[in-house]
Amino acid sequence: MALSDVTATARLASLWHNPAKRALVLQVMAVVFVAVFILWIANNVLDNLARLNIASGYGFLDQRAGFGVPTSLIEFTPESSYLRAFAVGILNTLLISMMGIVAATVLGFTMGVARLSSNWLIRTLATAYVEGLRNIPLLLQIFFWYFAVLGALPQPRQALSISDSVFLSNRGLVMPFPIPQDGFWLTPLVLIASIAAWFIYRRRMEDRDRLEGRKAHPRWVGPAIVVLPVLTIWLLTGGPLTWSIPQFQGFRFVGGFTVVPELVAVWFALSIYTGAFIAEAVRGGILAVDRGQTDAARAIGLTRRQTLRLVVIPQALRVITPPLTNQYLNLTKNSSLGAAVGYPELMNVSGTILNQTGQAVEVLAVTMAVYGSICLMIAMVMNKFNATVGIAER
Amino acid sequence: MSYSKFAVLAACAFVMVCGLATSSQAAKLDQIKARGFLRCGINGLLPGFSTPDDQGNFSGLDVDYCRALAAAVFGDATSAKFTPLTAKERFTALQSGEVDILSRNTTWILSRDASQGINFIGVTYYDGQGIMVKKELGIGSAKELDGATICINQGTTNELNLADFFRANGQKFTALTFEKPDEVVAAYAKGRCDAYTSDKSQLAAQRIKLPNQGDHVILPEVLSKEPLGPAVQHGDDQWFDIGKWVYYVLLNAEELGVTSKNVDEMRANSKNADVQRMLGAQGKLGEMLGLPADFGYQVIKQVGNYGEIFDRNLGPDTPIGLERGVNAQWNKGGLQYAPPMR
Structure with a gap:
C-alpha cells in the first residue's frame, strides 16, 4: 500500500473518530436528510395534484368570492375577492383573540387572587369556577353560550330596547353609532394636543413642587387645559357628529352598530375557559413568593392592598408570565372553534374558500402561516414583557 | 456506533426516501379487492x-348506492x-384516497369536475335549491326576503347560488354559515x-328534525x-366506469321491471336479452x-332497483314524503x- 493511500484512509477515518469532525459530518447529513425529505414531500404533492387534475397556485386570490359573511370589520360583499375574504377572517380572528385575552386576563387575575382570599365564600366560589370551567370542553361551552343563553333572547320584532335606540335580540346587540361629519377631525387633533400640554404642565409643576417643598398649583388647572380647548373647538365646528340610530325594517335593524351573538358567545366561552387556567397560573405565582416577603412588608407598615400591589404581584409576575403566554397562545388558536357557531374568523372563512376553490394545500398553507404569525407576535410581545418583569441583574 | 454500522444506517435512510418518492399507485379496483371492503364517504346526518x-346502521339513497x-x-x-x-371535508377525503367513492348528495358542477381532481359518475337525484321559512312570517316568495x-x-354550492340570486334581484341578505347541518337547523329553529x-x-x-314540521314552508322558487x-x-x-355502470344497473333494472323480489325468476326465465345481459x-x-359476471344480479338481488331505493328512502310512504317528479324514468x-347495457 502506498503511503498516500494510507493517509487518505486515515483522513477518512478521522472524519468519524475525531469528535469535532464527526459532529460536523452528522450535522451536514442531518441537514441533507431534512432537505431531501422536504423536497420529496413537495415533489410528491405537485405530482399528485397534477395526476388528479387539481388546480394549484395562488391565482384564485383575486377571483370573486361569491359568499357572504354575517359580520366584518371591513366592507365585504359577495362581489369581493378571496383575498379580501381572507382579510375579513384574519381581522375577525385578531378581534376575538384580543378581546378574549383582555377579558381572560382580568377574570384570571381576579379569580387567582380570590382563590387565596381569607374569606371562605369568595375562596370557595373561585375554586368552583376554576375546577368547574377548566374541566368542560371549550366547544361545549361555546355551544352553551350560543344556543342555550343567547339563543333564548327574543326575536328581533320583540327585541328588548332601551329608549328605542339600543336593541337586544337573538340577532345581537344593536347600538347607535356615531358618524363623523365635516370638520370632526379637528376635535381629536385638539384633544391629543391638549393632553400633551397637560403632561408638560404637570411635569413642570411637579418639578417646582419638589423645589419648593409644597403643593402650590391648584388641582383644576390640569383638567381645564384638556377640557376647555376641546369643548371650544367642538362648539366652533358645530358639533360635527351625528348618530346613526338603528331601526327595525322588514327583517333587520338598519343603521347603528351590531354586535352579533356569534362574537359574544365565542368571546364569553374563550374568556371564561382560559380565565380558569390563568387563575391557576396566578395563584401559583403568588404562592411562589416567599411568605417572609409578605411578613416583612406588613412589618414596615404597608397595608394589605399595598403589600399585594407593591411587593407580592411584582415578584409573582416573574413566575406567572411564561404560563400566561401559553394561555394567550392557546386562546388565539382556540378561537378557531368559532367556526362551529358560524363566527366568520379565519378558520370559518378559509374553510369556505377551500371548498369553493378545492385548493386545500394553498388555503391551508395561508391559514397556518397566519395563525403561526399571530402566535409568534404574541409570544414576542410576551417575551419582551417577561424580560421587563424578570430580575434585573446588575 | 461503529463506522460501518453508521454507513449502513445512512444507506438505509437514503433508500427509504428514494423508495417512497417513486412508489406508484395500484389500480383502485385492485386496492379495494385486496383490502376486502369498500370505503364510502357519506353525509351521515341527512x-x-x-x-x-338506533343500531348505528346507515340507510338512505346515498348509502344504498x-x-x-x-x-x-x-x-x-x-x-x-x-x-x-362534512361538506367541507368531502373533496379532500376523496382526493387523498381516504374514501373510494363519495356518495354524499354532492352537486355536479364544472369547477368541481374540472379542477378538484374528481369525476362525477352521474345524477342519482335531480334537485334544486330552495328556501324554507317559518309560516308566521307570512311570506309567499323568496323575492320578499330583502x-x-x-x-x-x-x-x-348553496352559498354561491344564494349570493347570485340576491344580486340578480338587487336585494341584500346576511349569510350565516355553519359547518354542520345540525347547527344550521338549530340556529334556524332558534330564530x-x-x-x-x-x-x-x-x-x-x-324539516323532520324541527319540533313542529307544519310551521315551516318551503318557498316555491327554485334558485338553481x-x-x-x-x-x-x-x-x-x-x-370510474364501474361507478357509472353500477348506477345504470339500478336504473335499467327499474326500466326493465326487474326488482329484488323477481330477480331470480327473471334471470331464469326472462326472454328479454337486455335483462339476460344485465343479470349476467x-x-x-x-x-x-373487471367485475364478476353476475354483478348486475347481485346488485338488484341485494339492494333493489332505483325505484325500490327511492321509495324505501325518500318516497311518499316515508317521513320525508317526496314524489318522484323529475327523478322518474325518462319514459x-x-x-x-340509463344507456343500454350491451
Whole structure:
C-alpha cells in the first residue's frame, strides 16, 4: 500500500473518530436528510395534484368570492375577492383573540387572587369556577353560550330596547353609532394636543413642587387645559357628529352598530375557559413568593392592598408570565372553534374558500402561516414583557 | 456506533426516501379487492340520503348506492364501510384516497369536475335549491326576503347560488354559515335566521328534525339546478366506469321491471336479452368492467332497483314524503335515463 493511500484512509477515518469532525459530518447529513425529505414531500404533492387534475397556485386570490359573511370589520360583499375574504377572517380572528385575552386576563387575575382570599365564600366560589370551567370542553361551552343563553333572547320584532335606540335580540346587540361629519377631525387633533400640554404642565409643576417643598398649583388647572380647548373647538365646528340610530325594517335593524351573538358567545366561552387556567397560573405565582416577603412588608407598615400591589404581584409576575403566554397562545388558536357557531374568523372563512376553490394545500398553507404569525407576535410581545418583569441583574 | 454500522444506517435512510418518492399507485379496483371492503364517504346526518338508525346502521339513497357498488365488486352489499364527512371535508377525503367513492348528495358542477381532481359518475337525484321559512312570517316568495338573515351549510354550492340570486334581484341578505347541518337547523329553529336555504330534498329531510314540521314552508322558487351524484377520484378510468355502470344497473333494472323480489325468476326465465345481459346470464359485460359476471344480479338481488331505493328512502310512504317528479324514468316523464347495457 502506498503511503498516500494510507493517509487518505486515515483522513477518512478521522472524519468519524475525531469528535469535532464527526459532529460536523452528522450535522451536514442531518441537514441533507431534512432537505431531501422536504423536497420529496413537495415533489410528491405537485405530482399528485397534477395526476388528479387539481388546480394549484395562488391565482384564485383575486377571483370573486361569491359568499357572504354575517359580520366584518371591513366592507365585504359577495362581489369581493378571496383575498379580501381572507382579510375579513384574519381581522375577525385578531378581534376575538384580543378581546378574549383582555377579558381572560382580568377574570384570571381576579379569580387567582380570590382563590387565596381569607374569606371562605369568595375562596370557595373561585375554586368552583376554576375546577368547574377548566374541566368542560371549550366547544361545549361555546355551544352553551350560543344556543342555550343567547339563543333564548327574543326575536328581533320583540327585541328588548332601551329608549328605542339600543336593541337586544337573538340577532345581537344593536347600538347607535356615531358618524363623523365635516370638520370632526379637528376635535381629536385638539384633544391629543391638549393632553400633551397637560403632561408638560404637570411635569413642570411637579418639578417646582419638589423645589419648593409644597403643593402650590391648584388641582383644576390640569383638567381645564384638556377640557376647555376641546369643548371650544367642538362648539366652533358645530358639533360635527351625528348618530346613526338603528331601526327595525322588514327583517333587520338598519343603521347603528351590531354586535352579533356569534362574537359574544365565542368571546364569553374563550374568556371564561382560559380565565380558569390563568387563575391557576396566578395563584401559583403568588404562592411562589416567599411568605417572609409578605411578613416583612406588613412589618414596615404597608397595608394589605399595598403589600399585594407593591411587593407580592411584582415578584409573582416573574413566575406567572411564561404560563400566561401559553394561555394567550392557546386562546388565539382556540378561537378557531368559532367556526362551529358560524363566527366568520379565519378558520370559518378559509374553510369556505377551500371548498369553493378545492385548493386545500394553498388555503391551508395561508391559514397556518397566519395563525403561526399571530402566535409568534404574541409570544414576542410576551417575551419582551417577561424580560421587563424578570430580575434585573446588575 | 461503529463506522460501518453508521454507513449502513445512512444507506438505509437514503433508500427509504428514494423508495417512497417513486412508489406508484395500484389500480383502485385492485386496492379495494385486496383490502376486502369498500370505503364510502357519506353525509351521515341527512335523513333519506344517509342517516344512522338506533343500531348505528346507515340507510338512505346515498348509502344504498354504495351498497350496490359493494355488491357488484364483492357480491356482498354489506362489505361497504361508511365514513360520515362534512361538506367541507368531502373533496379532500376523496382526493387523498381516504374514501373510494363519495356518495354524499354532492352537486355536479364544472369547477368541481374540472379542477378538484374528481369525476362525477352521474345524477342519482335531480334537485334544486330552495328556501324554507317559518309560516308566521307570512311570506309567499323568496323575492320578499330583502334584508333577511339566511342560514347556510358551509362548503356547498348553496352559498354561491344564494349570493347570485340576491344580486340578480338587487336585494341584500346576511349569510350565516355553519359547518354542520345540525347547527344550521338549530340556529334556524332558534330564530337566529329568518330563512334556511339548501337543496329542496334536504329542506324536506331536515324539516323532520324541527319540533313542529307544519310551521315551516318551503318557498316555491327554485334558485338553481342541483344535480346530486356520487364522485370518484380523477385518473382511474376503470373505477370510474364501474361507478357509472353500477348506477345504470339500478336504473335499467327499474326500466326493465326487474326488482329484488323477481330477480331470480327473471334471470331464469326472462326472454328479454337486455335483462339476460344485465343479470349476467348472457354475455361478458361483467368481465369487461373487471367485475364478476353476475354483478348486475347481485346488485338488484341485494339492494333493489332505483325505484325500490327511492321509495324505501325518500318516497311518499316515508317521513320525508317526496314524489318522484323529475327523478322518474325518462319514459314516465322524468329525467332518469340509463344507456343500454350491451
